[in-house]
Amino acid sequence: MPLPDTVQEQLDEGIDLGFDGMIVYIDQAGKPPEFYAAGWHDRENEIPAYPQALFKIASITKLYIAVATTRLVKEGRLSLDKTLAEYFPKLADRIEYSDKITLRMMLQHQSGIPNFVDHPDFWVNPPEGRQETLDYALDLPADFEPGEDYGYSNTNYMLIEDLIDKTLGYPHQQYIKEEILDPLGLNNTFGSLTEVDIEDVMSGYYVGTDEDFKYEDTGLMLATAEDVGIFLRALNDGSVFNEGEQEIYSLLYEYEHTGLLPGYQSIAKYHKNMDTVIIQFNNTANFNGYEWNLAEIVYNRIVKIVRNKEDS
Numbered sequence: 001m002p003l004p005d006t007v008q009e010q011l012d013e014g015i016d017l018g019f020d021g022m023i024v025y026i027d028q029a030g031k032p033p034e035f036y037a038a039g040w041h042d043r044e045n046e047i048p049a050y051p052q053a054l055f056k057i058a059s060i061t062k063l064y065i066a067v068a069t070t071r072l073v074k075e076g077r078l079s080l081d082k083t084l085a086e087y088f089p090k091l092a093d094r095i096e097y098s099d100k101i102t103l104r105m106m107l108q109h110q111s112g113i114p115n116f117v118d119h120p121d122f123w124v125n126p127p128e129g130r131q132e133t134l135d136y137a138l139d140l141p142a143d144f145e146p147g148e149d150y151g152y153s154n155t156n157y158m159l160i161e162d163l164i165d166k167t168l169g170y171p172h173q174q175y176i177k178e179e180i181l182d183p184l185g186l187n188n189t190f191g192s193l194t195e196v197d198i199e200d201v202m203s204g205y206y207v208g209t210d211e212d213f214k215y216e217d218t219g220l221m222l223a224t225a226e227d228v229g230i231f232l233r234a235l236n237d238g239s240v241f242n243e244g245e246q247e248i249y250s251l252l253y254e255y256e257h258t259g260l261l262p263g264y265q266s267i268a269k270y271h272k273n274m275d276t277v278i279i280q281f282n283n284t285a286n287f288n289g290y291e292w293n294l295a296e297i298v299y300n301r302i303v304k305i306v307r308n309k310e311d312s
Contacts (some may be wrong), residue, residue, distance in 0.1 A: 006280070007302055011038035014033060014189070014282065014298045018291070020205050021049035022282045024302060025225035027233060029275035030309070033126050033226065036124055040283075042203045044212065053202040054188065054222045055281045056214075058259025060268050061156050061221040063108060064176050064231070066107060066253040067240060072247050073124040074104075077167055080252075093291050103163070105146050107252045112142035115153040129142040130219070134158060180297040184234055189223040196222060204263020207286035213263030220261070225279040236270040262283060265295050271303060274310060278303060 004010050011022045021039035024260045030289045035051035053191075072078040084101040087093040095113055114121060117310040119136035129135040144151060164172035173191025181189050190196050194217065200224065204213035223231075232242035237254050257267040267280045280299045285291055 003229070003301060003304055005305070007034070007036050007305055008038070008050070010298060010305060011036055011049060012070075015039040017141070017294055018207075019282045019284045019294070019298075021202060022223050022280070022298075023049060023051050023055065023202070024053065024054065024281075025229045025277075025279040026306060027229045027277040028043050028243075028306065033229070033301070040203070042067065042126070042212075044203075044207065049202065051226070052188075052224055053267065054196055054200045054224060055202050055283075056204065056218060056259075056261055056264045057221050057223050057228060057266050057268075058218075058229060058261040058264055059154070059220075060230075060257045060259045060266055063235060063257050064111055064180060064221065065157055065160055065164070065172070065266075066247075067180055067235065067249065068164060068172060069103070069107060069135075070245050070249040070252065071126060072164065072167060073248055078163070078276075080107075084159070088159070089119075090201050091261070092303065094138040095144050096140075100146045102146070103160070103263070104252065106160055109150055109152050109156055110147050112144040112146050112149070112151060112155065113137060113153050113155045113159075114140045114143055116158070118157050120261055130158070150224070153255060177276070180231070180240060184240065186223070186227045186230060189221060189227045190217055190219060193217040193222065201279070202283050202285045204285070206262045207284065207291065213261070216262070218261060225281055228266075229277045229279045232268050236272075236277075258294065260287075262287075267293060267295065267299050274307060278306065 003073045004259055014022050020043050021041055024036040037049040037051045039049045039050045039051055041047040080103050082103055085098040114137045116133055116136040122136050125261055146312040161172050168175055201214045220297050238246045256269040263283055263285055265282050265285050270277050282295050
């Protein structure tokens with residue numbers, strides 16, 4: 001299809017392709033931020049999408065966890081070279097190579113610990129609570145020997161969250177709020193669904209079902225697109241870090257991320273060549289990959305529109 005002239009037109013095309021609702025936030029250096037929305041915030045109640053809605057950001061949460069872990073490492077409260085068996089002795093016999101898996105490997109997805117969402121029963125009998133979720137990754141062969149390969153695993157970061165809780169003696173969400181969110185003025189980012197007004201959360205839909213997944217508490221973060229954009233710029237320009245932390249973080253994790261949950265897809269990237277942050281949320285998902293491919297196509301076309309506008 002021909003590339004439209006505006007971001008809004010591209011979002012409208014996205015709705016025509018089958019997404020129920022979409023939100024985009026653009027922060028281009030030296031220009032006021034731009035906010036866009038199309039489709040439904042709540043399909044059943046016919047509430048139009050709006051840019052300030054809260055959204056389940058799924059695995060984008062890992063960026064915040066990685067920054068928090070980096071700070072605790074810099075403070076000497078955690079060690080990148082200490083093993084999983086040392087940190088979680090009760091799990092030592094339930095995770096293969098636990099005596100060789102380091103915190104560094106877990107942060108970098110090089111641990112070989114199976115991803116709990118890949119367990120064949122995960123979607124048939126969804127777990128209730130953290131322990132049942134973790135159980136889907138325990139007592140299984142490792143995907144590979146620690147440090148010998150890369151394998152994206154949500155289990156890594158679930159364990160890191162538990163490790164932060166254990167180290168601090170209080171929830172990691174509180175630490176992230178005090179150490180990361182508050183200093184950046186991110187008042188529209190939350191640790192869980194229990195902290196927000198449910199009506200402020202954009203509805204989430206899975207292709208082929210009528211269920212609204214916004215009521216499902218995944219324990220992952222929620223935020224507005226603007227808050228994610230402000231955080232992502234701070235991550236990339238280094239202002240989120242205290243002295244000496246960025247050098248550590250740069251060896252551990254990424255500076256952009258995507259997220260996928262039933263009903264929720266998100267893309268958060270910084271485009272260095274334009275000095276621009278572009279965040280995209282869409283609230284229709286299907287794990288066969290079709291909707292994800294469409295979301296990436298729409299996102300890439302938005303990047304081209306922004307670039308074309310910059311060049312004109």
